[in-house]
């Protein structure tokens with residue numbers, strides 16, 4: 001029997017509440033299949049840890065995580081700890097240390113989920129965003145000159161390496177080819193006259209290796225508009241770190257809300273653990289009250305199952321979420337229901353058992 005070793009960083013706010021439900025669902029799939037099991041190890045890292053120790057994780061935290069098959073992350077961030085500290089010292093540190101250069105965010109409107117638009121067919125919202133996750137606008141490079149003086153100047157550099165740009169675009173082409181879908185590149189070469197000109201050039205070069213994949217290319221501003229006006233244009237989408245960050249939040253709103261949006265941070269070569277997380281934050285306003293919607297975290301658990309090669313169960317979990325939405329019986333308040341976080345998790349577990 002295969003044992004998948006999972007490092008759990010439940011984190012802050014609603015993180016631990018939603019992660020508990022994802023773990024229930026994962027354990028149910030393992031119970032239904034004699035071929036695999038999960039071994040969860042909990043790490044108490046996050047903002048509470050920061051309050052006690054002055055750091056977000058152990059000094060050798062990355063070393064400790066290395067031996068795991070995957071990381072399951074809730075959310076980090078809490079009032080009192082500056083966002084850039086919690087982000088850079090935990091989330092981005094893990095993404096960078098483990099070269100998780102692919103961020104996969106499905107923007108798929110499940111049956112039963114709320115469609116916020118008129119004049120758009122619900123089936124048309126079915127995109128797979130592949131966001132560059134290791135460099136670009138979030139490379140962390142810059143300078144702050146003449147700080148505090150009248151002539152101060154701040155520089156925030158983007159970094160687009162040949163290697164980094166080519167590998168994400170190639171990954172996106174491979175995905176589009178495998179799924180038999182078109183690939184859209186989103187950039188901004190008219191204004192960003194170095195980075196995005198280069199991006200477009202690499203996209204064009206790599207496309208020659210994939211003549212069977214239909215391609216399109218949009219400026220990011222036009223893409224933002226078209227995602228609302230004509231979402232069916234977008235199937236597999238590849239874009240830079242910043243644009244992907246922004247557009248996938250827009251996508252989350254299109255696909256039923258932030259409570260449903262999942263994300264995977266993948267190291268495709270599997271040299272290091274990949275990380276699965278709901279894309280929402282710690283939501284301090286609703287923490288500790290059983291109000292949080294666990295579906296995003298459960299969806300990311302389904303991505304983890306896919307990643308482990310247990311696609312049948314990944315699909316079952318996603319189908320269970322869809323059935324729960326169609327039933328409209330057991331939903332958290334953000335989706336118009338009155339159920340608690342745990343009640344939603346329990347119902348997903350029941351449906352998974354009934355579908356398997």
Ligand code: ATP
Nearest residue numbers: 076077258259280281282283284285291292293334
């Ligand atoms: P952080 O600083 O960690 O990013 P945040 O409050 O700035 O946290 P989010 O946590 O993404 O940002 O949440 C924004 C709002 O969306 C929250 O205040 C909350 O009301 C709502 N929200 C986010 N996630 C969920 C969820 N899983 N279930 C219900 N509501 C949610």
Ligand code: MG
Nearest residue numbers: 077280281282
């Ligand atoms: Mg936030």
